[in-house]
Amino acid sequence: MPDTSAIVILFAAILTNNILLANFLGMCSFIACSNQINTAVGLGTAVTFVLTMTAMINYGVYYLVLEPLHLEHLQFIVFIAVIAAFVQFVEMFVERFSPKLYFALGIFLPLITVNCAILGASLFMIIRKYNFAQSVGYGFGAGLGWMLAIILMAGLQQKMRYSNVPQPFKGVAIAMIVTCVLAMAFMGFA
Amino acid sequence: MSKDAKSCGSCGTCGCGGKGLTTLKEGAWSQNPLAIQVLGICSALAVTSKLENSLVMGAALIFVCVGSNFFVSILRNNIPHRIRMIVEVAIIATFVILFDQILKAFYWDMSKQLGPYVALIITNCIVMGRAEAFALQNPPMLSIIDGFANGLGYAGILAAIAIFRELTGFGTIMGYEILAKDWYTPNQIMSSAPGAFFTLGIVIAIFNAIKGPDAMEGK
Numbered sequence: 001m002p003d004t005s006a007i008v009i010l011f012a013a014i015l016t017n018n019i020l021l022a023n024f025l026g027m028c029s030f031i032a033c034s035n036q037i038n039t040a041v042g043l044g045t046a047v048t049f050v051l052t053m054t055a056m057i058n059y060g061v062y063y064l065v066l067e068p069l070h071l072e073h074l075q076f077i078v079f080i081a082v083i084a085a086f087v088q089f090v091e092m093f094v095e096r097f098s099p100k101l102y103f104a105l106g107i108f109l110p111l112i113t114v115n116c117a118i119l120g121a122s123l124f125m126i127i128r129k130y131n132f133a134q135s136v137g138y139g140f141g142a143g144l145g146w147m148l149a150i151i152l153m154a155g156l157q158q159k160m161r162y163s164n165v166p167q168p169f170k171g172v173a174i175a176m177i178v179t180c181v182l183a184m185a186f187m188g189f190a
Numbered sequence: 191m192s193k194d195a196k197s198c199g200s201c202g203t204c205g206c207g208g209k210g211l212t213t214l215k216e217g218a219w220s221q222n223p224l225a226i227q228v229l230g231i232c233s234a235l236a237v238t239s240k241l242e243n244s245l246v247m248g249a250a251l252i253f254v255c256v257g258s259n260f261f262v263s264i265l266r267n268n269i270p271h272r273i274r275m276i277v278e279v280a281i282i283a284t285f286v287i288l289f290d291q292i293l294k295a296f297y298w299d300m301s302k303q304l305g306p307y308v309a310l311i312i313t314n315c316i317v318m319g320r321a322e323a324f325a326l327q328n329p330p331m332l333s334i335i336d337g338f339a340n341g342l343g344y345a346g347i348l349a350a351i352a353i354f355r356e357l358t359g360f361g362t363i364m365g366y367e368i369l370a371k372d373w374y375t376p377n378q379i380m381s382s383a384p385g386a387f388f389t390l391g392i393v394i395a396i397f398n399a400i401k402g403p404d405a406m407e408g409k
Contacts, residue, residue, distance in 0.1 A: 123306035176391030
């Protein structure tokens with residue numbers, strides 16, 4: 001999409017093209033950390049921040065370094081290295097300058113390196129040939145969309161504790177079925 | 191970085207004391223990475239709308255898992271403990287790039303369809319989990335078996351989900367029409383996102399039902 005505005009891409013990434021419910025990225029932490037709303041909000045914020053920033057950095061790295069040098073085939077390893085390095089850097093930075101924020105977000109930061117939504121968003125950005133503004137819009141929107149999905153899921157999981165789920169479905173299986181319903185609801189936006 | 195495996199929950203915790211055949215059986219069936227441990231579900235959901243795609247993805251995972259397990263195992267006594275994560279990621283990424291390049295060279299259409307999901311094998315917890323939990327402690331040959339078994343377990347479940355989804359979503363299997371269009375209307379839901387969640391949920395529930403309540407803690 002060469003001439004779609006960044007705002008449109010942002011809203012599309014939140015609702016119709018939700019990175020979790022339509023592209024299935026970031027499922028592992030979605031399943032593991034969606035038991036409490038507080039945790040979900042913390043993780044969601046951290047993911048949104050890291051996603052936006054790494055989308056920007058990876059855009060720069062890809063178009064300023066990898067493409068001129070014809071090293072596009074190295075994009076996976078470079079992107080994952082950038083993400084890991086950025087997360088470490090943020091962790092150190094936050095720990096040094098804002099201990100309060102560190103206690104709120106700190107435990108989620110290492111988890112984020114292995115969150116496939118982060119790497120996935122960077123790869124989608126390259127595959128769809130977004131320009132810089134669109135990439136930032138997409139990264140931010142994808143992060144917000146992921147956060148929205150995990151918060152909704154956390155709310156549903158809290159309610160579900162009081163419902164009588166058949167034995168084999170307890171745990172992950174019912175979470176999948178609930179996600180299915182959630183995904184169907186989001187399809188309505190399309 | 192060393193906190194990752196623990197905080198991921200299930201990734202670093204599975205009892206793999208057996209050898210050879212036991213290893214094979216554990217990876218492919220009783221400790222199935224997808225249905226029992228629920229690792230690496232992102233790609234499992236994304237590529238299963240067609241059987242062909244999921245077979246390629248299964249092959250990719252077997253290749254990467256075997257390759258990375260082998261090399262991590264060879265290097266296991268030389269990798270400093272503190273930086274082992276990044277070493278593992280580098281080894282895994284190398285194999286993923288290799289597979290992606292092969293795919294691009296020989297099956298361009300398939301590479302287009304799979305899109306970023308081949309690359310996302312790098313962040314697939316199965317590969318990372320096996321390298322961390324198995325290859326770091328075991329000799330190379332056993333690690334190869336373990337990688338193969340886990341890849342096979344993943345590929346098997348993937349194929350099962352894909353057969354069901356392609357049949358109900360498109361009325362075809364491998365592109366051949368099974369359910370004729372004049373009496374079966376393809377179910378759009380099954381070929382799009384919600385169908386994937388639904389089918390995986392059912393598969394996990396079936397596994398739980400077969401194995402009984404003991405297998406429930408793996409989540």
